[in-house]
Amino acid sequence: MYRIAMCISYNGASFCGWQTQLNLCAVQDIIENALYNFSGFKKTRVVCAGRTDAGVHAVNQVIHFDTDLNREIESWVRGVNSFLPNSISVKWAQFVDNNFHARFSAISRTYFYIIYCSKVRSAIYNELVGWSFYVLDVDLMRNAIDFLVGEHDFSSFRSSQCQSKTPVRTIYNADINRKGPFIVFSITANAFLHHMIRNIVGSLIQVGRGNIDPIRIKELLLAKDRTKGFPTFSPNGLYLMNVEYPSDFHIKENCDNQIFMHF
Numbered sequence: 552m553y554r555i556a557m558c559i560s561y562n563g564a565s566f567c568g569w570q571t572q573l574n575l576c577a578v579q580d581i582i583e584n585a586l587y588n589f590s591g592f593k594k595t596r597v598v599c600a601g602r603t604d605a606g607v608h609a610v611n612q613v614i615h616f617d618t619d620l621n622r623e624i625e626s627w628v629r630g631v632n633s634f635l636p637n638s639i640s641v642k643w644a645q646f647v648d649n650n651f652h653a654r655f656s657a658i659s660r661t662y663f664y665i666i667y668c669s670k671v672r673s674a675i676y677n678e679l680v681g682w683s684f685y686v687l688d689v690d691l692m693r694n695a696i697d698f699l700v701g702e703h704d705f706s707s708f709r710s711s712q713c714q715s716k717t718p719v720r721t722i723y724n725a726d727i728n729r730k731g732p733f734i735v736f737s738i739t740a741n742a743f744l745h746h747m748i749r750n751i752v753g754s755l756i757q758v759g760r761g762n763i764d765p766i767r768i769k770e771l772l773l774a775k776d777r778t779k780g781f782p783t784f785s786p787n788g789l790y791l792m793n794v795e796y797p798s799d800f801h802i803k804e805n806c807d808n809q810i811f812m813h814f
Contacts, residue, residue, distance in 0.1 A: 552619050555627060556647045556802060559599075559612040561639040564678040564787070568605040569612075578603070578639060582614070585634035589627075590620050600653045600794040601660050604746070606678070606786035611642070613794045613802070615653040643803055651800050659723060660743065661793040664736040664752050664784075680733070681752070681788030687759030689729045695758045695765035696725045696736075698772060699751065705744055706775040708754070710783070713745035718775070720744060727755070734759075737792075746783050753784040 559582065567576040571583070579597060586595040600613040622630070627644040635641070650656075667673055667680040668687055702721040709718050722740045729735075736752060754771060757763045771780055796802045 552617055552649075553621070554615060554617050554647050554649050554651060555624075555644055556613060556615045556651060556653065557627070557631075557644045558642040558803065559609060559614055559639065560642055561609050561612065562679075563603060563606055563608045565638060566605065568607070569599055569602045578609075581635065581639055582631075585631045586616065586618075588634045589630045590618060593618070593620070598653045600657050601743070601791050603789075603791055604749075604786050607789045607791070608679070609791040611793050612791050613653045613657070613796075615647065615651060645801075645803060647800060647802070651796075651802075653794075656796055656800060657742075657794050658797060659739050659741055659795040660791065661737065661739040661795075662743070662748055663790045663792050664738075664748060665788040665790070666734040666736070666752075666756075667788075668732050668734060678787050681785045683734075683756060683759075685756075685760050687734060687756065688761065689727055689734060689759070691761070691765055692734075692736075692755045692759045693727050695755055695768040696727060696738075696751075698765070698769040700725055703772055704775050705747055705772070707771045707777055707780050708747045708750040709744040709777055710746035710750070711777060715744055718744060720747070748789060749784045749786060750777075750780060753781045756784065757781050 561578055566578050569578045571577050571579045582597055583595060595616050595618060597614045597616045603609055624644050628641050631641050665680045666683050667676055668683045672682050700722050704718050705720050706718040720740050720742055724739045727736045738748060754768060758765055
């Protein structure tokens, strides 16, 4: 039996999220079906590093699965891709130790949220970015996100459907920058709660619009009460960018984050 890790990239606009659904509309369903066809109709269950919501994209999603099929590693990449739609792609694959786990071995995840600021919505970037009709003050938003760095109870930014046993998470780094009409929010943490990033972005937009002071983000964090927060922002601009693992696993470096350098 072999354990294989894969890096998957996908445009999540047409899928109902990562996790398998009864109507087979999830990214997981599509990948498992591709593995089923590639392996000669053997059912294969996959595990991912981060379960993305409906409409959320991934540049470097890591998965693992077990198989008794003996194929060259390049065959796994090209072969599985031949059974996938254009909106999903296997970027690389490698054999890993049996104690590697795509989710539980990860030590951090990095997400980007991209906001397009314009009086008119973009047809070109439709479903690829979030959209703000309003001009946003990046300096105010940057002051606000500083309060989120560190280990905190993020109950105020947690979906009511969140199934995590604890609302405590550690944010290692958070930043926000303007690139022309785009605002790019990047955040790295040990893990995230359901809708956590989209709820944070929704609150930061209120800061950027001047509706609330940056200190309000700290007050909201301390309140530990989702009902005191702001609406969840669109999933369209959210991207899983990178998953980090201990060096002992020798997981390949994800090196194409530069596709977003123009933002």
